[in-house]
Amino acid sequence: MSDCAIVGINWGDEGKGRMVDLLTENYDIVIRYQGGGNAGHTVINEYGKFALHLLPSGIFRKNVVNILGNGVAMDPENLWNEIEYVRENGVPLTPDNLKISDRASLLMPWHRELDGLEEARLADKKYGSTRQGIAPFYSDKYQKKTVLAGELFYPEKLRSHLADLLEWKNLTLTKVYGAEPWTMEKLEEWLAGYCEKIKPFICDTGKFLRNAKAQGKNILFEAQLGSLRDLDYGICPYTTSSNTIASYAPVGSGIPSARPEEIIGVVKAYSTCVGEGPFTCEMFGEEADKLREAGGEYGAKTGRPRRVGPIDIVATRYGVQVQAATNIALTKLDILSYMKKIPICTRYKLYGELTDDFPFPSALADAEPVIEYMDGWETDISKITDWNELPENAQKYVEFIEKEIGCHIGYVSVGPERDSIIIR
Ligand code: GDP
Secondary structure: OOOEEEEEOOOOOOOHHHHHHHHHHHOOEEEEOOEOOOOOEEEEEOOEEEEEOOOOHHHHOOOOEEEEOOOEEEOHHHHHHHHHHHHHOOOOOOOOOEEEEOOOEEOOHHHHHHHHHHHHHHHHHOOOOOOOOHHHHHHHHHOOOOEEHHHHHOHHHHHHHHHHHHHHHHHHHHHHOOOOOOOHHHHHHHHHHHHHHHHHHEEOHHHHHHHHHHOOOOEEEEEEEEHHHOOOOOOOOOOOOOOOOHHHHHHHHOOOOOOOOEEEEEEEOOEEEOOOOOOOOOOOHHHHHHHHHHHOOEOOOOOOEOEEEOEEHHHHHHHHHHHOOOEEEEEOHHHHHHOOEEEEEEEEEEOOEEEOOOOOHHHHOOOEEEEEEEEOOOOOOOOOOOHHHOOHHHHHHHHHHHHHHOOOEEEEEOOOOOOOEEEO
């Protein structure tokens, strides 16, 4: 079996965690290659229901090694809290099944603080950050103003590096934002606390992966968020600060020679979006409330109600293209079972013209959705696992999307549980 990447096609929250949890059975290694503790992957299995933030979703499978690659925002505090939460629920977690790249940069405690300060400064123009420090972290990473996880093994050099960073960061905190400065004492506390706790998991994951590949092991790359949140290809500035697309997987995972042959794009059967920014297909009022309730669309990390809408063909087709998806997993089809008529955003109207193309970010806010309807199936499909047993109208809905986005839909998910899946 070849390597595979599981990625989000839209705005995130498509159900990637659920697909990784299902498919890890066939893989030896699962790697998170970008993003940080701002993710919220929900997984339901024999251990219970979990909202994972930083841990790879393969953590529940025996014999799967989970890796946090060099591309992630390695937040020791978030990670340690999550390790404890997962362990308390009976999941064994040791340096044998969880490894942190020594080349992953550490999210410093001041990054979270800076995120909040900047969103407060932006006031009604805020980006809708989850305030987990992700944007300040990545800016500092690219300025080479943060610490590599492996530096924890060189305490003397680390102390001197931290003193330099502290001096520089305090200029921003105090002079730009008028906030309190950080102190070396507070940093020492952080080092002795969270950093010491995660230290046993840090190793040379690049070497581990090269050896694993030489032994023929298979890798599953797990992305966070979706195409439209990609730093380069998404809806700037309402993106995340890392690359969510599959082609970043080899860089962010620690195995640059990897070429995942299969790229499974996860698409929800309708649209949801967390935070600010243009969301062309957005529904409002009672229609939106009903869909939000039916789908339980509240943020896994923040509890924020998600914005909802019909499936957006224009955005989804674009998402499939930038991910170079080879197969699609369509999730939450069961949620649409209550609808008599199913709305679909088939095109956009932009500056008086109809278009199939996803607009440039500056124009996106001016786009209007063109909505068409298909007949619903109005029956419970959540126990169906055979394509031929799916009501005809549900099949037609899936086939319509498949044709419009130009990619095979190989998985149709009809429930949150591991086995609620139709494989085509
Ligand atoms: P992720 O960040 O892409 O992993 O997505 P989230 O975890 O934020 O959102 C997916 C949510 O939908 C989770 O609560 C899943 O348990 C749930 N889910 C996933 N697939 C299905 C499905 O096919 N049907 C239903 N009803 N729920 C699903």
